[in-house]
Amino acid sequence: MNWRTILQSxxxxxxxxxxxxxxxxxxxxxxxxxxxITGVVTNxxxxxxxxxxxxxYERNITSRFLEKARATTDADGVFHFEGNQSHQxxxxxxxxDRQRSVPLIKRLWFAAQDAHIREALVLGQPSG
Numbered sequence: 001m002n003w004r005t006i007l008q009s010x011x012x013x014x015x016x017x018x019x020x021x022x023x024x025x026x027x028x029x030x031x032x033x034x035x036x037i038t039g040v041v042t043n044x045x046x047x048x049x050x051x052x053x054x055x056x057y058e059r060n061i062t063s064r065f066l067e068k069a070r071a072t073t074d075a076d077g078v079f080h081f082e083g084n085q086s087h088q089x090x091x092x093x094x095x096x097d098r099q100r101s102v103p104l105i106k107r108l109w110f111a112a113q114d115a116h117i118r119e120a121l122v123l124g125q126p127s128g
Contacts, residue, residue, distance in 0.1 A: 032114045035084035039117030041077045041093045041101065044124035048077030049095050052123065056081045057090040065090045077120075087111050093121040100124075
């Protein structure tokens with residue numbers, strides 16, 4: 001058997017493709033694993049909810065969400081958290097007028113993944 005036949009074989013291409021895919025995935029993970037979570041809070045009419053409190057919960061090993069941090073939104077309704085170490089997070093928002101958002105649970109691809117939450121947390125449910 002010569003080298004050309006070996007290099008054209010599926011027994012070469014398939015393992016090579018798996019190795020390349022693994023290297024690319026590991027490179028992506030290493031550059032996107034800082035635990036940063038960002039997103040936006042809006043009012044029911046779509047305007048940014050400045051000064052809203054966002055509560056960040058991390059899922060622990062017992063499959064419970066435990067509060068980890070709180071942040072206040074800026075003038076554009078943007079919030080920012082650092083230090084996430086979980087695969088799954090939950091976010092709740094409470095506006096200055098005590099209006100609440102529906103809790104948002106987000107499953108991440110890997111632990112400590114940086115994520116910008118595309119779905120806005122929309123205020124509009126009164127707190128109990």
